[in-house]
Amino acid sequence: ELNVKVERQALEFIAEVCEGDARRALNALEVGALTTPKNAKGEIVFDLAVAQESIQKKQVNYDRDGDQHYDTASAFIKSMRGSDPDAAIYWMAKMIYAGEDARFIARRIVICASEDVGNADPRALLIANAALQASEFVGMPEARIILAQAVVYIACAPKSNASYLAIDNALDAVKNKRVQEVPVHLKDASYKSAEKLGRGEGYKYAHGFEGHYVDQDYLTINEKFYEPTDQGFEKEMKERLRNLKKGAS
Structure with a gap:
């Protein structure tokens, strides 16, 4: 049920413009009520401005919350x-x-x-x-x-939902499979005692290698979440990943 507050000036305007055409008047009231946002009190204020706008519009079957x-x-x-x-x-x-x-x-x-x-x-x-x-x-x-x-x-634009599928597949893996621990070589080694604990040991800094890439395990499980398509720019990304893996093998 809509909480509509109709101002007298708005009613007088509609009555004058509609000249006794009840259907047109009701249509204007309905259009205004359905297309005017509620105020902070949850009321739809049907004022003169709303009436002037509504009387010009034909009714469109559209409910803002339904x-x-x-x-x-x-x-x-x-x-x-x-x-x-x-x-x-x-x-x-x-x-x-x-x-x-x-x-x-x-x-x-x-x-x-x-x-x-x-x-x-x-x-x-x-x-x-x-x-x-x-x-x-x-x-x-x-x-x-x-x-x-x-x-x-x-x-x-060309279309791809590969990223959308990737995150949903990864979320499903986290939710329904064993949650993986971070490999030792990927753990934070920025604090003083980290080296003594072996954290970060064996990590290969990608920028120190040709092509800024080095073959390295970043995930302890053999899962593939991102499957790039042959659409648009993603085809180039797919080819780049393929070349990186090929060069490392």
Whole structure:
């Protein structure tokens, strides 16, 4: 149940503009109630400014805290993931038109940039984060342009969820398998008595070797969490890792 406080001036404005059209008046009230954020007291204040804005808008089936909110956000994210810039822009437009918080939209863009683009195009996360900061700086309605630029870039970028899968697989290993101890040669040896305890013994400093790489065990178990794809820049990363291992063998 919505806690809506309608100011008299707003009602008078709607009554005057709607000229007896009850359906139009009710639509304006509903649009205003569903698209106006709550104040600190949890109230939706329907004042003259809200009335003037609502009377110009057609009703959009969108509830800020219910299924329509999450369904539209889901369609938005999946459209970016699916490399469809037109669909992604449309679902974002629906959210903006319905009064969605720009920060909510920007956060979804940042998440998608990392989860679905990842290292296939590392610039995607930089652009998404820049859009988050810039949209907060300029505010609406101009923020829509900034958000749209980021959405189009991410939708058109090559896709990889390899980093997302890597951390989830590693978390699963920590949770469900024996937790590994840090190997002696990787332990902190920065304090005075560390050498006496054998901490750090046998560690090979990568920068002291050709190519700034040396074959060394960094994990005591034979687990592979990160599986780079052949998408975008990640293909170069995959090739580099392969060459490092080949040169060390």
